[in-house]
Amino acid sequence: MANRRDLVKRRKSVRNIRKITRTMQLIATARFQAAMSRAIATKPYASTMGNMVAAAAQSATNLDQPLLKVNDSGQTAILVLTSNRGFCGGYNGNVLRLAMETVAGKKSDGIDVSLNAVGKKGIAYLRFLGEEMDMQDGSIEEQPRFEQVSGIADSMMEAYREKRIASLHVCYMQFISTGVQKPVITQLLPIAGLDGAEDDAESNGEAPKPGTGTKIDFSPEPAELLDELLPASVRMRLFQCFTDAAASEQVARMIAMKAATDAAGDMIKLLTQKYNRARQTAITMELLDIIGGAAAIS
Amino acid sequence: MAETNLTCTVLTPERTVLDAKVSGAVIPSHDGEVGILLNRAPLLCRLGVGILKIDGCEEAKQLFVNAGFAEVANNKITILTEQALMPDEVDAEKVQAAQEEARNRLATTAEEQDKRNTDLARCAAKLKLIGQ
Numbered sequence: 351m352a353n354r355r356d357l358v359k360r361r362k363s364v365r366n367i368r369k370i371t372r373t374m375q376l377i378a379t380a381r382f383q384a385a386m387s388r389a390i391a392t393k394p395y396a397s398t399m400g401n402m403v404a405a406a407a408q409s410a411t412n413l414d415q416p417l418l419k420v421n422d423s424g425q426t427a428i429l430v431l432t433s434n435r436g437f438c439g440g441y442n443g444n445v446l447r448l449a450m451e452t453v454a455g456k457k458s459d460g461i462d463v464s465l466n467a468v469g470k471k472g473i474a475y476l477r478f479l480g481e482e483m484d485m486q487d488g489s490i491e492e493q494p495r496f497e498q499v500s501g502i503a504d505s506m507m508e509a510y511r512e513k514r515i516a517s518l519h520v521c522y523m524q525f526i527s528t529g530v531q532k533p534v535i536t537q538l539l540p541i542a543g544l545d546g547a548e549d550d551a552e553s554n555g556e557a558p559k560p561g562t563g564t565k566i567d568f569s570p571e572p573a574e575l576l577d578e579l580l581p582a583s584v585r586m587r588l589f590q591c592f593t594d595a596a597a598s599e600q601v602a603r604m605i606a607m608k609a610a611t612d613a614a615g616d617m618i619k620l621l622t623q624k625y626n627r628a629r630q631t632a633i634t635m636e637l638l639d640i641i642g643g644a645a646a647i648s
Numbered sequence: 649m650a651e652t653n654l655t656c657t658v659l660t661p662e663r664t665v666l667d668a669k670v671s672g673a674v675i676p677s678h679d680g681e682v683g684i685l686l687n688r689a690p691l692l693c694r695l696g697v698g699i700l701k702i703d704g705c706e707e708a709k710q711l712f713v714n715a716g717f718a719e720v721a722n723n724k725i726t727i728l729t730e731q732a733l734m735p736d737e738v739d740a741e742k743v744q745a746a747q748e749e750a751r752n753r754l755a756t757t758a759e760e761q762d763k764r765n766t767d768l769a770r771c772a773a774k775l776k777l778i779g780q
Contacts, residue, residue, distance in 0.1 A: 395659040569693035
């Protein structure tokens, strides 16, 4: 009898869990839609920025930019983007695994690595591993604002100019489509592939600059313009990494919560079956008792 | 009104602020205002802090632009800026408070002075936008 009551209790609690996970799934779906439209909204700015950089670089007489030159000295900086909250399946795990593999690879090559973490989950994990972090930021919400991101980008570029870091890599979950997200590590500094400006535009999959070949009025001179354009494009690329990561996080949470809801449903079915069986057994036992008793009297 | 055969797009990293057909525009370039009319030669310029004036557009006549870049090519004006505000997005009280704060701020080094000047210019442009 006690068994039956236990089963009822368990079924109730699983039902409650299912209710919670389903709600979380719905919330994640709504947030994902917002995050994805934000990620898409960055595209026009980014592609125009790419075109401008290409145009200016093509016309610039000297490409003597600190952000383009390769730093020989200094650490390799890796910026890891993770979420502030859990319940998102393998999202943080996958990003952190890639980051730590890269770090281990660099360290075995004898390169000094400076770790930077954004997102509470990543910070907690790296602290658990006993890794030292040069920067940690757990304040960025799931809707990253440009000002926050550009602050990080500015301090990184500052470090790069002062040759404290030799390169900057960002490790994050790239959002390819709703079905596909991939942990990637991309190099932000030094800015790669600008020497051949056309190569850059092509490799980014951008349309060639409109009006290429016609003479463009520059104000100020292209080289001077690049002084401002390059940092702006780095800020933008970092911002895109953040919006991508935010969209991926919500997808991961959506999928994880859907799986949890489904699993809870299966468990309820199983528990119901068990309960019914236990009830039937109890009835049969009772019947047997009665029949046995009746048989004994007659 | 002149014909509206120019396209003007104002983009910030977070959103597209404006995408409209216009007849002309005055861009707040880093060294003064630049007027753009039909068939202007391709231009790529840095923007200062100021007001973007647009002609022949019903959605917006003036916009606050906080530095950035502008590109003109094939009768298409593209403004890239980190912050663009419509007049109704400017909060007068906040701006005045920021202006007051910047005025009273102690600026001893050249860097600090630069920052104060740009902050003041930003506030002044915003206030001008809402007509104060």
